[in-house]
Amino acid sequence: MVNEMRESREARTTFGAAHQMTAPTAELLRQLVAHLRQNRTQLREEWARRITEAKLLTAMTKEEIFAEATSVYDNYVEALETGTFEALQAYARNLSERIIPRGVETHEVVGIVLLLRDVLARSLFAKYQNDFALLNRILDAYEPAANRIANTVAVGFVQERERVIREQQEAIRVLSTPVLQVRERLLILPIIGVIDPQRARQLTEQLLRGIRTNRARVVVIDITGVPVMDANVANNLVQTVEATRLLGATVIITGLSPEIAQTLVTIGVDLGKMNTVGDLQGGIEEAERLLGYKVVTFTESADHALRA
Amino acid sequence: MEVPILKQGPYLIASIQSALSDADLVQLRDALVEQVGRLRSRGVIVDVTALDVMDSFATRTLRDITFMIRLRGAETVIVGIQPDVAFTMVQLGLKLEGVPTALDLEEGITFLSKKDGSPAKETNSRER
Numbered sequence: 001m002v003n004e005m006r007e008s009r010e011a012r013t014t015f016g017a018a019h020q021m022t023a024p025t026a027e028l029l030r031q032l033v034a035h036l037r038q039n040r041t042q043l044r045e046e047w048a049r050r051i052t053e054a055k056l057l058t059a060m061t062k063e064e065i066f067a068e069a070t071s072v073y074d075n076y077v078e079a080l081e082t083g084t085f086e087a088l089q090a091y092a093r094n095l096s097e098r099i100i101p102r103g104v105e106t107h108e109v110v111g112i113v114l115l116l117r118d119v120l121a122r123s124l125f126a127k128y129q130n131d132f133a134l135l136n137r138i139l140d141a142y143e144p145a146a147n148r149i150a151n152t153v154a155v156g157f158v159q160e161r162e163r164v165i166r167e168q169q170e171a172i173r174v175l176s177t178p179v180l181q182v183r184e185r186l187l188i189l190p191i192i193g194v195i196d197p198q199r200a201r202q203l204t205e206q207l208l209r210g211i212r213t214n215r216a217r218v219v220v221i222d223i224t225g226v227p228v229m230d231a232n233v234a235n236n237l238v239q240t241v242e243a244t245r246l247l248g249a250t251v252i253i254t255g256l257s258p259e260i261a262q263t264l265v266t267i268g269v270d271l272g273k274m275n276t277v278g279d280l281q282g283g284i285e286e287a288e289r290l291l292g293y294k295v296v297t298f299t300e301s302a303d304h305a306l307r308a
Numbered sequence: 309m310e311v312p313i314l315k316q317g318p319y320l321i322a323s324i325q326s327a328l329s330d331a332d333l334v335q336l337r338d339a340l341v342e343q344v345g346r347l348r349s350r351g352v353i354v355d356v357t358a359l360d361v362m363d364s365f366a367t368r369t370l371r372d373i374t375f376m377i378r379l380r381g382a383e384t385v386i387v388g389i390q391p392d393v394a395f396t397m398v399q400l401g402l403k404l405e406g407v408p409t410a411l412d413l414e415e416g417i418t419f420l421s422k423k424d425g426s427p428a429k430e431t432n433s434r435e436r
Contacts, residue, residue, distance in 0.1 A: 201395075208391030215411055239398045246394040246403075248387065248410035248419075 028141045033081045035127060036120065044073050047119045056111045059102045068095065069112075072153075076116060080145050085152050092156030100157075100164055109157045113150045120146070177203045179210035186287050187216040188280070192225030200236035204243060211249050218287040219244060222280045224255030234269040241274055250290060251275060254283035311336045313343060318350040319420055321413070325358050333369040341376045351420035352377050355413055357388030367402040374407045383423050385409065387416035
C-alpha cells in the first residue's frame with residue numbers, strides 16, 4: 001500500500017517534470033545533452049584545467065583529477081538527460097568514500113561541481129550567443145537540473161563525511177576508556193579528554209563490569225587528562241562513585257587540577273563524600289594502604305631480616 | 309516466594325533467588341530481624357546476585373533491614389549487586405546510604421569477620 005503510494009507519487013513527479021518542461025523544453029534539453037556529448041573532450045579538459053587553476057583537489061595528481069573529472073562529467077550529462085539522480089547519488093557516495101581519506105574538503109567538492117556548471121554554461125553562451133531568446137530558454141532548462149546535480153553531489157559528500165566522523169568518534173570512545181588492573185584487587189581508570197554524558201555512562205558501565213570481573217576492591221580514577229569539568233560532569237562522577245560503592249568497592253579520585261578544584265568549589269558541587277588524592281602515585285599508595293599492601297625496597301627488607 | 313535463610317557459623321545468609329514481591333520483602337525483613345536474635349548471630353549477609361531489578365521499595369527494605377539488625381546488635385552487608393542494577397539505582401537516586409555493600413558472598417564474609425574481629429578462616433575451621 002505504502003509502496004504503491006510512493007510509486008505513484010514518484011510517477012507523478014516525473015510526469016509533472018515532463019509536463020512542466022513541455023515539448024520544446026524537453027527538446028532543448030536533448031539539444032543541450034547532444035552539445036555536451038559532442039564537446040566532451042574539450043569541455044572536460046577545460047574543466048580539469050580550471051580545477052587545477054583554482055587549486056582545488058590539491059591532494060590528487062593531475063591524472064587522477066582528469067579521470068575523476070571524466071566520470072563526473074559523464075554522470076552529470078546522464079543526470080541531465082534522464083532527469084534521475086539515483087546513479088549520480090550512488091556515484092557521489094562512492095567518490096566521497098574514495099576521496100575523504102585523502103583529506104579532500106567539502107569546499108573543494110562543492111567548488112569543482114560549481115566550476116563544471118560554470119564551464120558548461122560558458123560553452124552554452126558561446127554556442128547560442130547569436131540567439132538571445134533561445135539561450136534564455138536553454139538556460140531555463142539547464143539551470144534547475146544543474147542546481148539539483150550540485151546539490152546531490154554536495155549532500156552526498158557531506159553525508160558520507162558525517163558517517164566517517166561518526167565511526168571515528170565511536171572508535172575513539174571505545175579506545176579512550178581502558179580499565180586496568182595494577183595489582184590484585186586494584187584497578188586504575190585513567191580518563192583522558194572531555195567527558196560528555198554519553199561517555200560518562202559508557203565509562204561507568206565499563207568500570208562496573210571491570211570491578212566484577214577483576215573482583216576489585218579499590219579503584220583509582222585519574223582525571224589528570226580531563227581539561228574541563230562542569231556541574232554535569234561532576235555529577236556523573238559522583239554517580240560513578242556511588243554505583244561503585246554499591247558493588248562493594250572504594251573509589252579514589254586523583255589528579256584534580258587547581259582549575260577544576262576551583263570550578264567545583266565555585267559551582268558548589270558536593271565532592272565531600274569522595275576520596276581525593278593529589279596525583280596518581282599518591283592514589284595508588286593510598287589504595288595499597290587500604291588493601292593492606294606495604295611497599296618496601298630490597299635493602300629495607302634485608303635490614304628487617306637482619307634485625308629479626 | 310520465601311527466601312531461604314541459612315545459618316553459617318556466626319552469620320546468617322539470605323540468598324534471594326528470584327524477583328520478590330513487596331510482601332516477600334517484608335516477610336524476609338521480619339524473619340531476619342527475628343532470627344538474628346534467636347540464633348545470636350553477629351552478622352547478616354543478603355545476597356542479591358539474582359536480582360536484575362531493584363526498585364525503591366526493595367532499596368528501602370534493605371536499608372530498613374540493615375538499621376533494624378544494627379539495633380539488634382549485628383552488622384548487615386548487601387552483596388552481589390549487578391553492575392547494571394547499580395547503575396540504574398544510582399540514576400534513580402537510590403543510593404543505599406549507610407548500608408555496607410560487598411562484591412560477593414566471599415567478600416561479604418571477609419567484611420563481617422573484619423568488623424567483629426574474628427578472621428574469616430577461623431570461622432570456616434570452626435564450622436568443620
